[in-house]
Amino acid sequence: MTRPRDRLRRGGPSFLDLEALVPAAPDWRVDWGAIWPLWPELGALDTCPQDPRHHGEGDVGTHTRMVAEALVGDAEWRALPVEARGRLFWTAVFHDIGKLVTTREEHGRITSRGHSRRGAAIARRLLWEARAPFAWREALCGLIVCHQLPFWLIEREDGERRAIEASWTARPDHLCLHSRADARGRVAADREGLIDTVALARMMFEEAGCLAAPFPFANDESRVAFFEREDRDPRHAAHEDHPCTVTMMAGLPGSGKDHWIARHCPDLPVVSLDALRGELGAPATGNQGTVVQAARERAREHLRAGRDFVWNATNVARAHAGPLSRLRRAHPHRLYRSRPGPSPDPECRPRCHGAAPCHPGPRRQARTPDTDGSARRSLRAYMTQSTPPCGPLRTAAASFRSGGAARPTFATGAGVDQVSLLRTRENAPHRRATFRRAAMIDHRVAARGRR
Numbered sequence: 001m002t003r004p005r006d007r008l009r010r011g012g013p014s015f016l017d018l019e020a021l022v023p024a025a026p027d028w029r030v031d032w033g034a035i036w037p038l039w040p041e042l043g044a045l046d047t048c049p050q051d052p053r054h055h056g057e058g059d060v061g062t063h064t065r066m067v068a069e070a071l072v073g074d075a076e077w078r079a080l081p082v083e084a085r086g087r088l089f090w091t092a093v094f095h096d097i098g099k100l101v102t103t104r105e106e107h108g109r110i111t112s113r114g115h116s117r118r119g120a121a122i123a124r125r126l127l128w129e130a131r132a133p134f135a136w137r138e139a140l141c142g143l144i145v146c147h148q149l150p151f152w153l154i155e156r157e158d159g160e161r162r163a164i165e166a167s168w169t170a171r172p173d174h175l176c177l178h179s180r181a182d183a184r185g186r187v188a189a190d191r192e193g194l195i196d197t198v199a200l201a202r203m204m205f206e207e208a209g210c211l212a213a214p215f216p217f218a219n220d221e222s223r224v225a226f227f228e229r230e231d232r233d234p235r236h237a238a239h240e241d242h243p244c245t246v247t248m249m250a251g252l253p254g255s256g257k258d259h260w261i262a263r264h265c266p267d268l269p270v271v272s273l274d275a276l277r278g279e280l281g282a283p284a285t286g287n288q289g290t291v292v293q294a295a296r297e298r299a300r301e302h303l304r305a306g307r308d309f310v311w312n313a314t315n316v317a318r319a320h321a322g323p324l325s326r327l328r329r330a331h332p333h334r335l336y337r338s339r340p341g342p343s344p345d346p347e348c349r350p351r352c353h354g355a356a357p358c359h360p361g362p363r364r365q366a367r368t369p370d371t372d373g374s375a376r377r378s379l380r381a382y383m384t385q386s387t388p389p390c391g392p393l394r395t396a397a398a399s400f401r402s403g404g405a406a407r408p409t410f411a412t413g414a415g416v417d418q419v420s421l422l423r424t425r426e427n428a429p430h431r432r433a434t435f436r437r438a439a440m441i442d443h444r445v446a447a448r449g450r451r
Contacts (some may be wrong), residue, residue: 067185
């Protein structure tokens with residue numbers, strides 16, 4: 001079985017290769033002869049069946065090529081900036097790749113339920129191997145996750161809420177552009193109806209005020225409350241109060257979390273699950289209930305005192321941050337995860353040390369192609385909102401405020417509510433082992449997908 005790192009050594013496609021294969025003027029020709037052999041997963045689509053009721057064209061590979069051709073022929077796509085054109089083109093190529101692992105027959109019908117999220121995971125792995133920029137890759141995966149939403153959005157009673165939620169995962173106007181191509185790139189009796197449904201979904205996004213950007217909540221507390229409560233008015237401006245700051249670390253074992261804390265927060269108390277295991281004599285494997293309960297109690301003590309502290313644990317997935325989430329419900333404090341934000345100023349330090357704040361930037365930060373290999377050698381530091389650790393190493397320091405009716409701010413500076421992208425080179429002894437660990441995780445994800 002080919003491992004991700006092996007494929008890199010064997011000369012797999014690079015991000016620059018993918019950019020060069022995006023159709024361009026004047027002929028806008030799609031070079032399928034060069035695209036299809038890039039990954040074996042694409043070739044496997046030609047033997048993946050679909051329900052003839054919705055896909056009379058046949059297999060997933062045929063449908064994928066029809067969708068890409070429909071997208072390239074769309075005048076709205078051709079008018080987009082180069083980067084957006086490339087992202088949408090590769091979204092079309094990858095959008096149904098999850099059907100490889102979800103297609104089955106039930107009651108005489110072919111179904112592929114769940115292929116959107118599984119497809120996003122597969123695309124994320126392939127694009128990580130190609131060294132695609134993080135922001136570009138995650139925007140593409142967000143489109144894959146939501147690519148079916150415009151087909152049914154108008155039929156939902158809570159359509160506006162679903163539109164607002166989706167706007168924080170995928171850019172809605174680009175999502176509707178892809179879905180229109182998805183409808184055109186098939187042979188089905190309801191093809192024209194699907195195209196009309198996508199047009200109505202676009203109108204719903206526009207009416208909600210989030211067609212070209214995430215819905216603009218009044219503040220971060222309003223945003224978090226909206227996603228926590230089904231009956232929350234998205235336009236309500238919630239009260240905010242932040243008596244203290246909690247810094248949540250997120251990263252694989254050996255990725256440098258302790259080093260970061262020692263350098264940036266040397267004077268803050270630390271609630272560390274590893275340290276508590278040592279104190280309690282608890283093993284690192286098995287039931288961790290006693291350790292988690294002790295960590296929660298120490299966190300409560302700091303919160304009651306309004307004292308800044310650091311929560312040091314893996315926290316690379318939602319389940320790993322569960323103790324803090326449960327503490328939020330049991331205590332009058334609000335904790336949550338945020339999307340990746342811009343890279344902080346090199347001299348920036350946490351708010352609790354009185355340093356100058358980071359400068360706010362765009363919601364996501366792209367990085368330049370790794371032409372000299374330095375990016376591959378350095379540790380990637382960021383936190384994800386909804387995906388498991390699959391891809392380059394993640395280490396993030398996410399500061400969030402808690403206490404009273406408070407909410408967090410994921411940043412290393414005052415007033416910047418976004419996760420900071422940190423690059424760390426100081427932790428050289430752990431570098432090789434950590435990257436091996438990240439590659440093994442992707443290898444296991446790929447193996448589960450193939451099964």
